[in-house]
Amino acid sequence: MSLFFRFPLATLCALGCLVSAPAQEQTTAGTIGIFQDHQDVGTPSHAGSVDYNPADGTYKITGGGTNMWFANDSFHYVWVKVSGDLSLAADIAFVGKGVDPHRKACLMIRQSLDADSAYADAALHGVGLTSLQFRESKGDATHEIQSNVSGPKRLRVEKRGNYVTMSIAAAGEDLHPSGASFRITFTEPFYIGLGVCAHNSGAAERNHASEQAIFSNVELKEGAQPALRTMSTLETIAIASTDRKVVYCTSNHIEAPNWSHDGTYFLFNSRGHIYRLPVAGGEPQLVDTGFAHQCNNDHGISPDGTQLAISDSSRGGKSLVYVLPVTGGTPTRITPTGPSYWHGWSPDGTTLAFCGQRNGEFDVYTIPVAGGPETRLTTAPGKDDGPEYSPDGDFIYFNSERTGQMQIWRMHPDGTQQEQVTSDEYNNWFAHISPNGRTIVLLSYEKGVTDHPAGKDVLLRTMPVAGGNLKVLAKLFGGQGTINVPSWSPDSRNVAFVSYSPP
Numbered sequence: 001m002s003l004f005f006r007f008p009l010a011t012l013c014a015l016g017c018l019v020s021a022p023a024q025e026q027t028t029a030g031t032i033g034i035f036q037d038h039q040d041v042g043t044p045s046h047a048g049s050v051d052y053n054p055a056d057g058t059y060k061i062t063g064g065g066t067n068m069w070f071a072n073d074s075f076h077y078v079w080v081k082v083s084g085d086l087s088l089a090a091d092i093a094f095v096g097k098g099v100d101p102h103r104k105a106c107l108m109i110r111q112s113l114d115a116d117s118a119y120a121d122a123a124l125h126g127v128g129l130t131s132l133q134f135r136e137s138k139g140d141a142t143h144e145i146q147s148n149v150s151g152p153k154r155l156r157v158e159k160r161g162n163y164v165t166m167s168i169a170a171a172g173e174d175l176h177p178s179g180a181s182f183r184i185t186f187t188e189p190f191y192i193g194l195g196v197c198a199h200n201s202g203a204a205e206r207n208h209a210s211e212q213a214i215f216s217n218v219e220l221k222e223g224a225q226p227a228l229r230t231m232s233t234l235e236t237i238a239i240a241s242t243d244r245k246v247v248y249c250t251s252n253h254i255e256a257p258n259w260s261h262d263g264t265y266f267l268f269n270s271r272g273h274i275y276r277l278p279v280a281g282g283e284p285q286l287v288d289t290g291f292a293h294q295c296n297n298d299h300g301i302s303p304d305g306t307q308l309a310i311s312d313s314s315r316g317g318k319s320l321v322y323v324l325p326v327t328g329g330t331p332t333r334i335t336p337t338g339p340s341y342w343h344g345w346s347p348d349g350t351t352l353a354f355c356g357q358r359n360g361e362f363d364v365y366t367i368p369v370a371g372g373p374e375t376r377l378t379t380a381p382g383k384d385d386g387p388e389y390s391p392d393g394d395f396i397y398f399n400s401e402r403t404g405q406m407q408i409w410r411m412h413p414d415g416t417q418q419e420q421v422t423s424d425e426y427n428n429w430f431a432h433i434s435p436n437g438r439t440i441v442l443l444s445y446e447k448g449v450t451d452h453p454a455g456k457d458v459l460l461r462t463m464p465v466a467g468g469n470l471k472v473l474a475k476l477f478g479g480q481g482t483i484n485v486p487s488w489s490p491d492s493r494n495v496a497f498v499s500y501s502p503p
Contacts, residue, residue, distance in 0.1 A: 033059060034220055035193055036080040040064070041073055042115035046210045048076025048196065057218060060095070061105075063196030064210040068104055068123070068133070069142045072115045077108065079193030085224040088192050089156035089167075089175065092124050095212035100199040101127040105213035107157040109164060110191040114138070120164040120184055121195065122157040126211075130155070132166040132180035145180035145235070145244040148281050154217070159186065160224045162457075163477065163502035167228060179233030179249030181502050183457060183475040192220070231501045232481075234268065234277070236494045237474055239439065239462065244474065247281050247496075255481030256297035257496040259489050261305040266496055269295050274310065288328030291315070297484045298341040301326055303349045307369075309334075309342040311354075321354055323369060334367055335374065343485065344388040344396065346413070353387035353396055364398050366413070377415035383451075386430045388486060389413070390437060390465070397421070397431040397440070408442060424470065426459070430484055434492040438465055441473065441495050443483050454480035460497060477502040 032038060038050045044064030051060040065074030088107045108121035120134040123144075128151030131144040145166075152168040156175050165181040198211040234248040234257055247266070248254075254275075258267040266277045267287065272294045275284035289295060292312035296319055299310045308326040313319045318338030322331035334352060344353035349369065356365045356374070362383040367374040378384040380402035387398040395410045403420070406427040411418040422428050426444040429452050433440055444459040445452070460473040460483065476482070476499040487496040 032078055033057065034080065034218065035059075035078045038076065038078040038193075039113065041075055041077045041113055041195075044074050044076070044198070044210075046198070048210065050076070050078050057216065059194055059215040059218065060212060061194060061196040061215065062210050062212050063198055065197040065199070067199055068106070068121075068195070068197045071135075071139050071141055073117075073119075073197075074115065075104070075195045075197035077110070077113070077191075077193055077195045079110070079113075079191045080220070081189050082192050082222075083188035083190070084222065085158075085160050086192065086220065086222045087156055087158035087225050088194075088218070088220050089154065090194065090215040090218040091154045093153075093214050093216075094126055095214060098126045098211055099209050100211075101125070102129070102199045103211040103213075104195075104197045104199060105215070106133075106195045106197075107155055108191075108193060108195045109157060109159055109186065110193075111138070111186055113191065118184070118186070120157065120159075120182065122155040122166040122168075124152070124155060126199075130166075130168060130178070132157075132164070132178070132182060134164065134182050134184055136184055143241070143243050145182065146246060147178045147180060148246045148249070149178065158225060160502060165502065175228060177228050177231045177249065177501065179231055179235070179246040179499070180244075181233075181477065181499065183477070183502075194218070227501060229501070232270075233499045234266065234496065235499060236489070236496050237460070238494055239441075239473070240493065242473055247279070248277055248284070253481075255498055256299065256484040257487050257498060258300050258485055259487050259494075259496050260301060261303070261490055263490045267299065267301065267308070268498070269297050269299060274299060274308070289324060290330040292322060292324075292331050296341070297481050298343060298354075300342060300345060300485050302345050303347055307349075309345065309352060311341045313338070321352060321367075323352075334369065334371070340365075341385075343386050346389050347391060347393040351413075353389060355385045355387065364396065364415075366396075375415075377411065378418070380418075384409075386484075388430075388432060390433050391435055392437055397433060399429050399431065405447070406445075408440070422463070422470065428461075432483065432486050432488060432495075433465060434488050435490055436492040439463070439492065440465055441483070441488070443479070444470075445479065449479075452480050454478070455500065455503070458482060460495070476500075 046064035048063040063076035103126040106121040106123040111118040130147040133144045153171045154169040156167040166178045167175045169175045200209040232254040254270040274287040277284040294314045321335040321342045324331040340356045363378045364387040382401040384400045408421040408431045429443045456479040463470045483497045
């Protein structure tokens with residue numbers, strides 16, 4: 001990587017780390033420690049400033065500005081122009097109590113110094129809220145991924161390829177992944193640095209209010225840094241704003257969250273077991289599934305919230321569908337043969353829809369919960385998968401590759417009137433219909449990706465059930481395990497999913 005400095009570089013360590021140089025090297029005219037320059041971005045009514053102390057390498061930044069949000073930013077920025085993969089880390093402390101609880105101190109990667117520039121930053125708010133914020137393109141709205149940790153002492157923002165991630169650490173901790181990552185493209189060269197925003201508007205801004213923060217132990221490192229850990233992150237995303245929130249982040253591999261019908265907890269699978277996690281976060285608790293200890297990511301809660309369907313291969317080596325109490329218990333076998341993978345409950349709770357492989361073909365089947373023969377609903381060549389009932393019971397949605405590319409289809413519950421729902425350049429999987437019956441969320445792979453593998457750049461997209469354009473909800477690294485099963489909140493406002501550490 002080349003660093004586009006216009007002044008002598010700070011000491012470059014053997015590991016590619018730009019660290020604070022001795023004081024005599026930092027007195028070069030035009031430099032501010034390891035940074036190149038500083039300025040107000042946008043139009044703060046009170047001019048910002050920076051006070052760099054070469055003795056201890058700290059940066060005391062004063063910033064005004066109404067906000068860093070929506071389509072325009074207003075703050076003070078200390079920056080250097082760079083290219084390639086890199087990371088910036090610092091301890092952050094606000095000065096004084098402050099005026100606005102959402103004053104911000106951030107580590108920012110920015111395409112330009114324009115107020116409406118594309119950017120990504122690790123932002124600490126005065127109240128402790130910590131987020132990976134981003135504006136994907138010039139003039140777009142700002143979005144965020146909120147951390148589940150409040151008030152960390154140290155933050156790091158890292159650009160690795162087309163992903164930006166945030167790491168955090170409390171006092172006495174080492175940096176660890178926050179679980180927040182986003183896919184965004186910066187054109188080289190771009191900017192990286194430190195920013196402070198007062199987040200004052202109205203009378204406070206007219207009175208020239210400003211805020212201060214101190215950045216210490218600042219490290220700017222070039223090149224892709226060794227991954228701290230491979231992480232799985234259970235997130236929620238708001239349909240209206242597309243803002244995301246980290247609920248649970250772990251080095252264990254987890255998959256496929258279900259959102260309980262009372263809105264209080266999630267279920268997900270990990271290492272062959274099912275776990276329960278409060279929506280507010282915390283530590284997951286193991287659900288007793290008896291002999292079933294090879295559960296995969298095809299599981300879901302009955303409409304009345306009392307039963308859980310699982311897909312497990314503990315007996316016979318092939319996935320079979322079972323039902324047990326949602327609180328745990330001994331599973332009852334439903335499908336006579338396998339492999340069979342559960343995907344949907346009928347609204348009245350009497351029938352299960354599943355994907356089964358029979359005679360080398362994957363097709364959609366239904367079967368009574370009380371027991372009985374399975375009914376094959378699809379016969380087209382190629383894989384048919386992911387069947388899920390609409391809330392009104394009028395349709396079963398599924399994904400099919402019968403046209404040569406995986407797309408979303410639907411049919412009546414008896415298999416009649418099969419019709420295509422999506423038709424575009426993506427491979428679309430796992431259509432989940434909101435409880436209010438208005439919106440579909442689905443997983444989209446790039447055109448060249450076959451099947452539904454893990455570890456891919458994917459999109460979560462939405463479309464109206466009544467028909468209309470597909471809209472991007474989130475860009476993430478995921479695929480298999482991200483959103484295999486129904487995961488809507490009961491109020492139809494949010495969706496839960498799992499993202500994974502970018503490469």
